[in-house]
Amino acid sequence: MAKSPVFLILLAFASPALAQRVQAELDCAFTGTDFVYDCVIRLKPPVAGVHISVGADMPSMPMAHNIKPVKARPGKVPGEYLARLDLEMPGEWAVKLRLSGAVRDLLVLRYTFTESGTAPRR
Amino acid sequence: MDEYALGVLTNIGLVSFVALSAYLLLIAGELSFGQQAFFGVGAYAAGMATAMLGLPLPVAVLISMILGAAAAALVALPTLRLRGLYFAMATLAAAEMFRILFELLHWQIEVGGERVGPDGTQGFRGIRWVFERGVEPDAFLAIVWLLLGLVLLLFLVMERSRLGATLRALGDDPGLAGALGIDVERFKLGVVAASGALAALGGALYAHHNTYIEPRNFDIMLGVHSLAYALIGGLGTALGPLLGAVLDIGVLEASRFLHGYRMIVFGGLVALLLVFRPRGLLDERTVRWLRARFS
Numbered sequence: 001m002a003k004s005p006v007f008l009i010l011l012a013f014a015s016p017a018l019a020q021r022v023q024a025e026l027d028c029a030f031t032g033t034d035f036v037y038d039c040v041i042r043l044k045p046p047v048a049g050v051h052i053s054v055g056a057d058m059p060s061m062p063m064a065h066n067i068k069p070v071k072a073r074p075g076k077v078p079g080e081y082l083a084r085l086d087l088e089m090p091g092e093w094a095v096k097l098r099l100s101g102a103v104r105d106l107l108v109l110r111y112t113f114t115e116s117g118t119a120p121r122r
Numbered sequence: 123m124d125e126y127a128l129g130v131l132t133n134i135g136l137v138s139f140v141a142l143s144a145y146l147l148l149i150a151g152e153l154s155f156g157q158q159a160f161f162g163v164g165a166y167a168a169g170m171a172t173a174m175l176g177l178p179l180p181v182a183v184l185i186s187m188i189l190g191a192a193a194a195a196l197v198a199l200p201t202l203r204l205r206g207l208y209f210a211m212a213t214l215a216a217a218e219m220f221r222i223l224f225e226l227l228h229w230q231i232e233v234g235g236e237r238v239g240p241d242g243t244q245g246f247r248g249i250r251w252v253f254e255r256g257v258e259p260d261a262f263l264a265i266v267w268l269l270l271g272l273v274l275l276l277f278l279v280m281e282r283s284r285l286g287a288t289l290r291a292l293g294d295d296p297g298l299a300g301a302l303g304i305d306v307e308r309f310k311l312g313v314v315a316a317s318g319a320l321a322a323l324g325g326a327l328y329a330h331h332n333t334y335i336e337p338r339n340f341d342i343m344l345g346v347h348s349l350a351y352a353l354i355g356g357l358g359t360a361l362g363p364l365l366g367a368v369l370d371i372g373v374l375e376a377s378r379f380l381h382g383y384r385m386i387v388f389g390g391l392v393a394l395l396l397v398f399r400p401r402g403l404l405d406e407r408t409v410r411w412l413r414a415r416f417s
Contacts, residue, residue, distance in 0.1 A: 019234070053125060059245075059338040062176075063133040064347060066375060068126045086386070094334060098125075104308070106253050106335035110245070 007110055022047060025108050028085065028118040035087045037113060041072055046079020054083045056093045059110075069098070070088065089111035090114055092121055127257045129225045130375060132331060134367050135266035139324025140272060140344065141351035142316040148349075148357055151293035153206070155345045156197065156213030158319045159220035161371040162340030164322025165329035166224060166240060172251035172330070173238050174231055183326045190314040190322020193220070198314035207225050217345060224337035245336030252330040253407075263363035266327055268417060273320065277360030289313065321348075350392045356402030356410030365404060 018073060023044045027121035028037040033069040041052060053074035058065045087093060088114050110121040124130075140161045147154045164186040171182035201212040233248070240246040252262055280286045291299045292309060302305045329335050336368035347370075348363075355366030370388060377384045397407060 017170045040387065041259045055125070055129065057332070059336050060341060061343050062332075062345075063137045064343070064370070064371075064374070066133060069129070092338075094332075094336075096332075106250070106333050108332070109246065110336075 011100070022099070022103055022107075023094040024109060025120075026095060026109050026111055026112065026118060028111070030115055030117055031084075032049060035090055035113065037085045037087065037118065039083050039085055040075065041083060041104075043079040046077070047103050048074070048078045050081070050099050051057070051101040052081050053100075054085065055096040055098070055099040056085060057096065058089075059092060059094050060067055062096075069096075087113060123260065127261065128263055130371060132259070132263050134364075134371050135349065135394045136324055136328050136331065137269055137348065137371075138367045139327070140348040141355075141367055142277065142360060143321040143324075144345075144348045145280070145357065145360065145363045146313060146317040146320065147353035148352055150289055150310060150344050151296060152310070152314075153210040153349070154213040154317070155210050155342065155349065156215075156217035156220075156343035157317065157348050158342070159347075160194050160318040160321035161325035161328070161344065162335075162337075163193045163318075164190045164226060164325030164327075164408045165339070166170060166227070166246065167322070168326030169246055169249040169329040169335060170229075170239065173246075173249045174229075174233065174349050176226055176233075179326075179330065182251075183323060184324040186322045187319040190325070191319040194318020194321075195315040197318075198311050202310050202314065204337045207213050214345070216394035217340070221337050221340050228368065233364070242338060243399055245334055246329075249332050249333050249335065251328045252353060253333055261346070265292070266331075269323065269327070273323075274360055274364065281360065329411065350388075353402050354392060354395050356399075356404030356408065357403070358374045358406040362402055362404040368404070369403075 003088070015064045020104070025042050025044070026039055027122065028039040031038055040056070041054070043050065050057050053069045054072055055069040056065070056067040070085065072083035075082050092112050095109045095111055097107040097109065099107070112121050140157050143157045143160065144154060168182040169176040169188040171185050172179055193197055197213065197216040200207055201216065201330070227240045227241050228242050230237045230241055235246060238248040267285045277365070286297070288309065289302055290300070292304065292306060296306050307375060350369060351366035352363040353366070355362030355364065373386060373391060374384050377387050382386065395402065
């Protein structure tokens, strides 16, 4: 049913599902291995029990980089999650967080990855 | 299918739209480095239509295709009198103008307590129509490939028709085509507009897949890749650009151990192909041979 043409047509004019919005910020440390980063994701407000899949795309080369999404694991503090990102080069990346479980959302964070860590893109 | 495979297949489908738009111009004898601009017009237009105006996605896609066609025609009006590299340079300059326009575009409104809309270089967030309707990545992949299949079918029918023959005649020798009674300028304007609509369709889907776009998405790199896909795959059939995208992304994914140097592999592949098969793997000769063998 999920992929039938009737479903797709009905979907086209369906109303949106209600979604609780959260925000997130990212803090990554360069591991010393090209270009692998250990990242801490902090959800605001802090929500536990969220499954986070972390992907990334390079805005200047859309669709050219297919970074394998990784599952983030819960950290020690509620709302904190840990993930190791294996990027292909330093530079500006759009990090895509797909949240499921306690919260369903899709967040895109703009960060610059350098050989020391990350900084939000301005 | 895992999330990674879904992402790769969706990206191949999305980039194939812009590659097909470059292919359409190539068979009409024009080399464009500017198709990313119309991909961008489609992405912004469809994003604004669903996220800001609350229109359903099919309507947004239609609007984006009309605007993509209009933008391409607008670029074509002063540039179509140019030939070869001069036309290519003009399309590149026009695409950069569009990208700068996206950087200057600031129009945000409050939707559900949040500011939504293009915010210049900060990008355009919240294009969540697909996500909010619970369309999972596998269902979106089905939508992308269904539309791509329809476009390919249209191309294959067109290429076997009189319209396709006219298009190829125009690409081979516009002077001769004109002498045979074809209104070269008007025909080419139509082709450019159709290619703009096609790129815009891809852009509209891309924006809704990503939920976020920014002007840098639509710079020269996307234009070069789309042109390369058409040239690698071949100019003998519309399946060529799709083959080019599959091969390129396939090679890039298979050479993941090379990290950032994979792009050098991509460049080398394009250079080698342009030397040994200037009209791509599925060029006109190969397609004729395949048709004779299998028909």
